Amino acid sequence: xxxxxxxxxxxxxxxxxxxxxxxxxxxxxxxxxxxxxxxxxxxxxxxxxxxxxxxxxxxxxxxxxxxxxxxxxxxxxxxxxxxxxxxxxxxxxxxxxxxxxxxxxxxxxxxxxxxxxxxxxxxxxxxxxxxxxxxxxxxxxxxxxxxxxxxxxxxxxxxxxxxxxxxxxxxxxxxxxxxxxxxxxxxxxxxxxxxxxxxxxxxxxxxxxxxxxxxxxxxxxxxxxxxxxxxxxxxxxxxxxxxxxxxxxxxxxxxxxxxxxxxxxxxxxxxxxxxxxxxxxxxxxxxxxxxxxxxxxxxxxxxxxxxxxxxxxxxxxxxxxxxxxxxxxxxxxxxxxxxxxxxxxxxxxxxxxxxxxxxxxxxxxxxxxxxxxxxxxxxxxxxxxxxxxxxxxxxxxxxxxxxxxxxxxxxxxxxxxxxxxxxxxxxxxxxxxxxxxxxxxxxxxxxxxxxxxxxxxxxxxxxxxxxxx
Ligand SMILES: C[S@@+](CC[C@H](N)C(=O)[O-])C[C@H]1O[C@@H](n2cnc3c(N)ncnc32)[C@H](O)[C@@H]1O
Numbered sequence: 104x105x106x107x108x109x110x111x112x113x114x115x116x117x118x119x120x121x122x123x124x125x126x127x128x129x130x131x132x133x134x135x136x137x138x139x140x141x142x143x144x145x146x147x148x149x150x151x152x153x154x155x156x157x158x159x160x161x162x163x164x165x166x167x168x169x170x171x172x173x174x175x176x177x178x179x180x181x182x183x184x185x186x187x188x189x190x191x192x193x194x195x196x197x198x199x200x201x202x203x204x205x206x207x208x209x210x211x212x213x214x215x216x217x218x219x220x221x222x223x224x225x226x227x228x229x230x231x232x233x234x235x236x237x238x239x240x241x242x243x244x245x246x247x248x249x250x251x252x253x254x255x256x257x258x259x260x261x262x263x264x265x266x267x268x269x270x271x272x273x274x275x276x277x278x279x280x281x282x283x284x285x286x287x288x289x290x291x292x293x294x295x296x297x298x299x300x301x302x303x304x305x306x307x308x309x310x311x312x313x314x315x316x317x318x319x320x321x322x323x324x325x326x327x328x329x330x331x332x333x334x335x336x337x338x339x340x341x342x343x344x345x346x347x348x349x350x351x352x353x354x355x356x357x358x359x360x361x362x363x364x365x366x367x368x369x370x371x372x373x374x375x376x377x378x379x380x381x382x383x384x385x386x387x388x389x390x391x392x393x394x395x396x397x398x399x400x401x402x403x404x405x406x407x408x409x410x411x412x413x414x415x416x417x418x419x420x421x422x423x424x425x426x427x428x429x430x431x432x433x434x435x436x437x438x439x440x441x442x443x444x445x446x447x448x449x450x451x452x453x454x455x456x457x458x459x460x461x462x463x464x465x466x467x468x469x470x471x472x473x474x475x476x477x478x479x480x481x482x483x484x485x486x487x488x489x490x491x492x493x494x495x496x497x498x499x500x501x502x503x504x505x506x507x508x509x510x511x512x513x514x515x516x517x518x519x520x521x522x523x524x525x526x527x528x529x530x531x532x533x534x535x536x537x538x539x540x541x542x543x544x545x546x547x548x549x550x551x552x553x554x555x556x557x558x559x560x561x562x563x564x565x566x567x568x569x570x571x572x
Pocket of ligand 1: 338356357358359360361362363364380381382383386407408409410437438439440
């Protein structure tokens with residue numbers, strides 16, 4: 104009842120499907136007393152409904168962070184244009200590639216996503232898992248491990264319509280599926296059905312090359328691997344907000360796969376030391392691979408539970424963890440979180456208990472972060488979720504628990520301010536940066552300048568910057 108006609112036009116997918124207990128919880132967040140008093144019931148309800156709609160749709164820009172420590176932005180922009188032109192020549196469609204520099208962020212290129220486009224569904228159906236389907240909506244081809252069902256006699260070269268299995272209910276190696284699914288585009292099979300499902304080893308590589316995706320966005324698989332890195336815009340903002348300088352010692356506490364670690368090292372011109380910690384070993388290896396790919400030598404990655412990264416010995420001088428208190432000039436806590444800002448996500452099957460399990464973990468990590476930071480140092484806390492419990496409530500708790508911390512302005516500040524509901528003052532909320540795609544969801548098709556639309560139509564994200572006095 105609160106939807107504008109324009110918004111319905113933009114919605115090709117149903118709103119994100121959540122467990123009723125999670126949906127009610129989120130509604131309680133978006134319709135909390137402070138918000139209701141400020142904007143009224145109708146506007147608060149409208150924002151919540153828009154949130155549920157935009158979460159199931161991809162953002163309308165692909166953001167590429169360029170490795171400016173290896174080459175200037177314009178040079179990389181030119182090379183990227185040439186690479187993507189070659190890619191388009193191989194595709195059956197005549198699509199122009201537009202690449203814009205971001206006017207305020209010097210290492211960002213933006214590529215508009217074209218879609219939803221009118222693509223005709225075929226009778227041959229191939230089903231992929233939801234995660235694979237989400238990647239296709241952001242420009243990826245279908246990788247073989249993501250395929251769950253395919254036509255019975257599918258041969259390499261066959262043209263198929265690709266569907267995403269929303270609830271994970273399709274049986275592996277099925278030949279058809281009648282459950283909840285959405286169409287994500289048409290492509291050409293790169294393998295026979297038998298090599299996907301019947302071989303002894305799990306199939307690897309591209310299983311379906313997308314030729315007519317519902318949302319057209321270039322595939323970056325193998326494109327300028329040392330110069331261009333796909334990263335959501337708010338994640339790039341985090342690196343700039345942290346503001347690392349050459350020669351400093353920086354700690355990235357929850358670092359895999361290392362997108363922000365690599366950005367920090369690049370911003371320092373690879374001069375200084377970036378210590379990247381990650382609890383899961385395989386994921387830690389990914390940080391090392393990414394650092395190598397981007398030619399960054401100042402990164403030192405360790406497998407470590409960051410809650411235990413502080414040594415009780417102030418004279419501790421080992422290279423790896425645990426570290427002596429006050430060892431770092433800046434600390435990034437890009438915390439493990441409920442991830443409810445990720446887009447596109449069409450279905451999330453988490454229980455309320457799972458969604459609420461992150462606040463205590465984040466607080467333990469926060470304690471370690473404050474201890475490891477030097478006096479006068481900067482701590483940045485970020486999440487890719489939309490709850491108050493993991494964002495503004497954590498800030499209120501931190502200011503209360505650590506009197507040495509004060510909130511700092513952020514540069515750049517291109518997102519909205521913090522959300523009401525955690526008892527923070529208007530001044531404090533203004534210092535927080537919340538990327539809230541629901542606030543402009545029905546305006547994304549208007550004549551707003553490209554970069555403004557790119558700044559607003561992002562994943563849901565939160566950033567707070569503190570100084571330790
Ligand atoms: C939000 S992701 C980090 C994304 C990363 N900063 C980037 O930009 O590429 C959070 C990461 O923290 C890791 N993690 C969770 N608990 C941790 C802990 N106690 N210590 C270290 N890492 C942890 C997770 O495995 C996950 O890889």
